[in-house]
Amino acid sequence: MSTKKQKITVAVTGLNNIDSPGPGIPVIRALKESTAFEVRIIGLSYETLEPGLYMHDLVDKSYQIPMPSVGTQPLLERLHYIHQQEKLDVIIPNFDAELHNFIKVADILKNAYNIATFLPTQKQFESRHKSVLYEFGKENGVKVPFAKMVFSPNDIYQLGSEFTYPVAVKGKYYDAQIASTPEQAVNYFYKISAKWGLPVIIQEFVSGNEVNVTAVGDGEGNCMGAVPMRKLYITDKGKAWAGISLADEKLVEIAQTVIANSKWKGGCELEFIKSKDGEYYLLEMNPRFPAWVYLAVGCGQNHPEALVKMALGKKVKPFKDYEVGKMFIRYSYDQIVNLSEFEKISTTGEL
Amino acid sequence: MRTEVRTTANMNINKNIAISETGFVFNPLTGDSFNTNRVGQEILRQLQKGASIDDLYKHLTDTFSVDKATAEKDLADFFMVLKSYQILIEV
Incomplete structure (x- = not known):
């Protein structure tokens, strides 16, 4: 028996699917594969050459939004306009630098427009900054260099x-x-x-192998899903161009502990070094999904879908397992774009 | 959960490794993979069964018409490779 999917509209940032990619397009691919939702995607972009703007099979409509440096008021005004056109249900911001603003306006978006987000608190966001990560590790029971x-x-x-x-x-x-x-x-x-x-x-400096985890927390101390990955091919910017899911129970346990102790709310990426003696050191905690989050979907854990469900107040069961040995391999692809499209986004801020 | 099978006096083999029919070996803990020939596959399968070093020498000399000295040298080389891939773990 097929269940009718709920139609929702989700706005997503991070459409810069470049050599140092934002997580927007992988998040959108995950949402398009949702079994619970039929998702209309609204792309939110900062620059006119973000490749995701022109991926019309994934992004239904796009709007430029003001740069994070201008603050929350212009962002709210722009989102007010976009909401009038599109009736947004959920917004998923995917850039570290914009999260501060989105966290600040999250309550207003919910109360004034009924737009849901699922973001860490300001305190959680600040607590995992690189500058205070050592203290974060002490508080949350994980080793940090x-x-x-x-x-x-x-x-x-x-x-x-x-x-x-x-x-x-x-x-x-x-x-x-x-x-x-x-x-x-x-x-x-x-x-x-x-x-x-x-x-x-x-x-x-801790030498060893870098291993990463994409995870999502419910904000109450439950890790709803976690998939560990090792990079197999790294670009000159240090980004994963290929990776493979690992059967590393200890690493998943550490990720679950961090999320439980910090009561992390939303998606995140935990970057670790596994030293030669098998110890794990947390190098960074990114406060949003990584650009390789689609690997988790390939392994059987659709983290973006789980996040949207939680944002909309639905009950979500934690993922129990995932497929080990699944790989992702990125590729570059030349999109052919008509000048009229570039002109439209450049002049009207919409596409 | 026990993830290693005791094999020789001072080495364990990671029991979670996957060995395909074609000799493709995958270590799911590290994500490393490599190809090995028929002899390598045979050694790994014997190790997974818990074979001792003496069992291995006997198996290799019986199966592959090789003398014990050559088997010892080749096995020592192969063990170095297995250790570098964390397939064999020193205890």
Whole structure:
């Protein structure tokens, strides 16, 4: 017996399906494969060359939205307009840099427009920032390499015996370099702070294999799903171009512990290093689904669908298992686009 | 859950590894995979059954018409590869 799917409209950001891809298109693919919903997708973009804008088989209609740096009021005004046209049911933001604004307006969206989101609280969002991840690890029972924030090159020279080289030099949002000497660390400090601002994070270097987990929490301490993956092919930007799902019970248990202890609400990605002696160190916790989240769907856990269900107040059962040894392999693809489409999104902000 | 089978005096084999008919070996814990020939497949299958080093030497010399010295050398080399892929784990 077939059950009729519920028709909903979901707005999604992160349509930049490029070599360092946003998670928007994989999230949309997951939602299009939902067994519970028939989803109309509204793409929300920041730039006119985001490839997802032109993927009309996945994205039904698109709107430009204001850059995160302009704050919440212009965002609310734009979402008000889009909602008038499209009657949005759910919004899934997929960029770290925009989450702060969306978390701030989440209650207004719900109360004024009945638009659901499923986002971490401001406190949760702040608690896993790279600059305070070491403290986050202590509070949530997971090992994190020791790290300190630095605000000037002089701070690096004063680290003294707290670190042994090599160390990882990290930007507050993005970028990481391995420095073997204080001089190299200072060099990276200048490069990274010029691009991503201050502070820069100096982190203990742990060697081993990188393993990642995509997961979703219900905000009450339950991990609704978790799939671990190892990158098999990495781009020069450090992004996974291919990966494989792992049978790593210990890693899944650690991910569940982090989500349970932090009462994480929404999608997330946990990045770990598995050291040679088998210890797991949390390197980063990204507050949204990763760009490889569609692998979880391929393994039998549709995390974006589960998130939408929870956003709409539906009961969701945690996923119990997933298929091991499933791979994803990305590819690049040249879309042919008429100038008129580019003109439309560039001039009207809609497509 | 026990994920290793005791095989030799100081080494265990990861029992979760998958070996296909074509000799494709997959370690689901690490995501590593590699191809091995018929002799390699045979060694891995024997290890999964819990064969000792002496059992392996006997099996190899009986099955593949090879002398014990060659079997010992080749097995030592193959064990190094298996350890690097975390198929064999030193205890």
